[in-house]
Amino acid sequence: MILDPILDIFRGKAVTIPPLDGAFRPNTKLDDAPAFAELSEADNLLTAGDRLLASSGNAVFALAADGTVTVVETFQSRVTALALSPSGELTVGLETGKLLTSGKEVALPADINCITALAYGQDGTLWLANGSARHAPSQWAADLMEKGASGSLWKREPAGGAFRQVAGGLAFPYGLHQVGTDIIVAESWRHQLVRHDGASGAATTVLAHLPGYPARMAPAAGGGAWLALFAPRNRLIEFILQEVHYREDMLREVSPDCWIAPALASNRNFLEPLQCGAIRTMGIHKPWSPSRSYGLVARLDADMRPRFSIHSRANGTRHGICSVAERSGRLFVASRGGDCVLSLDAATGGF
Amino acid sequence: MEPIVRLENVTKAYRGVPAVKNVTFDLRKGEIHALLGENGAGKSTLTKIIAGVVEATSGKMFHKGVETVFASPHAALEAGIAMVFQETSLVPSMTVAQNLYLGSEKFLNRLRGTYISAQQFLQSLNFPVDPNALVATLGAAKRQMVEIARAVHHNAEIIIFDEPTATLTPEEKRHFFALIRRLKAGGVSIVFISHALEEALGIADRITILRDGELVITDDTSAFDRDRIVAAMVGRSLSGQIYGQRDEAKLRKPGRKVLSVQDISMSNVVRNNSFSIFEGQITGVFGLIGSGRTETFKIVSGIYKRDFLRGGAIELDDRPVRYLVPSEAVADGIVYVTEDRKSEGIFETMGIAENLFGGLLAVGREKAWVINQQEMRQLSAEWTKTLNIRAINDNARVVELSGGNQQKVVIGKGLVQKPRIVILDEPTRGVDVGAIAEIHQIINRLADEGLAVVVISSYLPEIMNLSDRILVCRQGRIVEEFSPAEATEEKIMYAAVH
Numbered sequence: 001m002i003l004d005p006i007l008d009i010f011r012g013k014a015v016t017i018p019p020l021d022g023a024f025r026p027n028t029k030l031d032d033a034p035a036f037a038e039l040s041e042a043d044n045l046l047t048a049g050d051r052l053l054a055s056s057g058n059a060v061f062a063l064a065a066d067g068t069v070t071v072v073e074t075f076q077s078r079v080t081a082l083a084l085s086p087s088g089e090l091t092v093g094l095e096t097g098k099l100l101t102s103g104k105e106v107a108l109p110a111d112i113n114c115i116t117a118l119a120y121g122q123d124g125t126l127w128l129a130n131g132s133a134r135h136a137p138s139q140w141a142a143d144l145m146e147k148g149a150s151g152s153l154w155k156r157e158p159a160g161g162a163f164r165q166v167a168g169g170l171a172f173p174y175g176l177h178q179v180g181t182d183i184i185v186a187e188s189w190r191h192q193l194v195r196h197d198g199a200s201g202a203a204t205t206v207l208a209h210l211p212g213y214p215a216r217m218a219p220a221a222g223g224g225a226w227l228a229l230f231a232p233r234n235r236l237i238e239f240i241l242q243e244v245h246y247r248e249d250m251l252r253e254v255s256p257d258c259w260i261a262p263a264l265a266s267n268r269n270f271l272e273p274l275q276c277g278a279i280r281t282m283g284i285h286k287p288w289s290p291s292r293s294y295g296l297v298a299r300l301d302a303d304m305r306p307r308f309s310i311h312s313r314a315n316g317t318r319h320g321i322c323s324v325a326e327r328s329g330r331l332f333v334a335s336r337g338g339d340c341v342l343s344l345d346a347a348t349g350g351f
Numbered sequence: 352m353e354p355i356v357r358l359e360n361v362t363k364a365y366r367g368v369p370a371v372k373n374v375t376f377d378l379r380k381g382e383i384h385a386l387l388g389e390n391g392a393g394k395s396t397l398t399k400i401i402a403g404v405v406e407a408t409s410g411k412m413f414h415k416g417v418e419t420v421f422a423s424p425h426a427a428l429e430a431g432i433a434m435v436f437q438e439t440s441l442v443p444s445m446t447v448a449q450n451l452y453l454g455s456e457k458f459l460n461r462l463r464g465t466y467i468s469a470q471q472f473l474q475s476l477n478f479p480v481d482p483n484a485l486v487a488t489l490g491a492a493k494r495q496m497v498e499i500a501r502a503v504h505h506n507a508e509i510i511i512f513d514e515p516t517a518t519l520t521p522e523e524k525r526h527f528f529a530l531i532r533r534l535k536a537g538g539v540s541i542v543f544i545s546h547a548l549e550e551a552l553g554i555a556d557r558i559t560i561l562r563d564g565e566l567v568i569t570d571d572t573s574a575f576d577r578d579r580i581v582a583a584m585v586g587r588s589l590s591g592q593i594y595g596q597r598d599e600a601k602l603r604k605p606g607r608k609v610l611s612v613q614d615i616s617m618s619n620v621v622r623n624n625s626f627s628i629f630e631g632q633i634t635g636v637f638g639l640i641g642s643g644r645t646e647t648f649k650i651v652s653g654i655y656k657r658d659f660l661r662g663g664a665i666e667l668d669d670r671p672v673r674y675l676v677p678s679e680a681v682a683d684g685i686v687y688v689t690e691d692r693k694s695e696g697i698f699e700t701m702g703i704a705e706n707l708f709g710g711l712l713a714v715g716r717e718k719a720w721v722i723n724q725q726e727m728r729q730l731s732a733e734w735t736k737t738l739n740i741r742a743i744n745d746n747a748r749v750v751e752l753s754g755g756n757q758q759k760v761v762i763g764k765g766l767v768q769k770p771r772i773v774i775l776d777e778p779t780r781g782v783d784v785g786a787i788a789e790i791h792q793i794i795n796r797l798a799d800e801g802l803a804v805v806v807i808s809s810y811l812p813e814i815m816n817l818s819d820r821i822l823v824c825r826q827g828r829i830v831e832e833f834s835p836a837e838a839t840e841e842k843i844m845y846a847a848v849h
Contacts, residue, residue, distance in 0.1 A: 004671065004673055011659070011660050012660075014613075014661070014662065014663055014664045016614040016625070016664045017613065017625065018611070019611070019612070019613065019625035019627055019829070021626060021627050021832055022605065022627055022629070025832055026832065235614065284849070286849060287831075288831050288846070
């Protein structure tokens, strides 16, 4: 209707969640896949030569071909991001906001305190996503509930030197994927992927209106990328995000575990907020019920259009997918909510 | 135990087509008997025979051991049998109290006394309905409450409830079930038709399942579980002969996304419903009556309005649209072919040509300012041939055509508008088997030509046979999507009722 843009000023613009169909048609491939390795809160995956590394808590682990897990290195605080330089140096971001390369601390500008993703270019350029200016990475739910948009994108030239801010005002940048000299950033709270020009930082939205909150990306063989979405968008949460006073009261008075907010896992505590559809009826949890957590990985083509996706639905357990990595024709999926790393055929996505 | 009502080998045929075939059914005193089955299984017809609404074509009915035929619902009511209809039978221009006492008025009625006693009676049932309100002003749920109250008020020994809970809220359902238990304790026998299996499992003493007009099974509720009920409801022996399973290789691949519906809501009928429609594909939509599937697509085609606040969004070719009148949707290439062709789809007393031309008028594509008879005849000849519409002569009125040919006229009326998205609601309802195959061919041809086709149907084999993707609607939203290659009737029915 022609008057809608005017009426939207008074009644509020419709906030809608795109349906899970087309390339996002639900399936149970993540739940059907066997666990490659059991790893508590498996977070960031990284292929390092012939090794597969995964972060969990304060440590980085190596995952052998048979799924055996061995500790590579431990740190003083939780590991929040991993990257491998072209020369093979392991770069690690920590919950405290520190950045370590080969164990040595790298000097960072004071504005960086929430390292959520790291990516090296072929030439040695290091890209860094700073999720929020106000919160640590583990406090991401608070950043969402405050409708934070204080994230930033930083770049360090191959020659070294200091980090330079390329873009600011980002709503929790959580994933990075280098394309030529440009970088694609997953902006979680805006449910979109934005391409930033490597030199000027000029932004172009390449994929918007995602059905979940995008997290890290990984290059895919044959072009394009894999995108992990760590939680689903949900009507109740979208509603809460429009209710300012309710959110303020909730943040002030309710324990973070019980916020009406996205989660990496659910159904673990009877105090958790549930929508009526998420409650078991006659002993059965319906796969299509509204849920705070979900497992979702999307395969994007070279133009960043979704081709297909693999899911763990509301009644599944492999939720909270924050990172994926492709190696030797296998797709490895880290499920923080499912405490495991999964392995699927990368070409077909398990179909 | 001697049944209070017994039907023996009852058959009811409409124009030779049996809706109920050789059914033997008994209802015991003081029992709650659930009657389950798909849409069109014959549940309503069977109960209408008991309540005197329709007369059985053959077979016998016994009431308290005496062979009986009720000439009218009033006669059944006199004998203590009341029926609460799916579509309420209240008089909209009268108040709730007047409806409650309709048929049992005294010679002189004191209006105030009537209202007071109606108020007390409704309160005793825990129904929050104002007895002074005109029925026309009530919503569906409150009308249903008045209907139920009327049945209870007549002190009937047998009450038949046809889908009583479809429009009630959970709280109202709780009151309703408490009322049913109270009635049962008072010795009233209850027949309870519902699509909600958990309701039947929860409240009924015995369950009878009908399928394609035939009785499949009657047993104590304790002998049933959800899976057994669903299997009995859908196990269709003939379906494999008439409709085959789709091969994955033959499914059409989705084309461009033309329509994106996101979180549309309309009162409590359509609730945050989201789905997409793609070109070159048939999207089948299955859902039981009351699931909101028709309403959803009527919103898409501008017939109904979505909620003004938090009503969601509809995007056609990535462009947000909100239609005030259906003609705007028609102009954008969206055509809705109604499920109720008699009242919404055709001008019965007009000819085929006039009906088809009516479709052209609706979209403003007629070539001349005045109706050009030659253009109308040409259009009619073209579409009569395309759709293989068979009539006695060229001037035959639509009312004189068979159901199948009437349906083809309704479809043709939409297709002359050269749409991009065709929504066919129950396209083969009331159509004979031969015409069903022809209509299916037409629908397949539309998808092959690249149109986005939506088929809404309550008939599972039709959905599975026609669709390239199947959406299942329940309680006002799409809950599940299946590929026809992986879908089974049990899976679809499970999603639709659970």
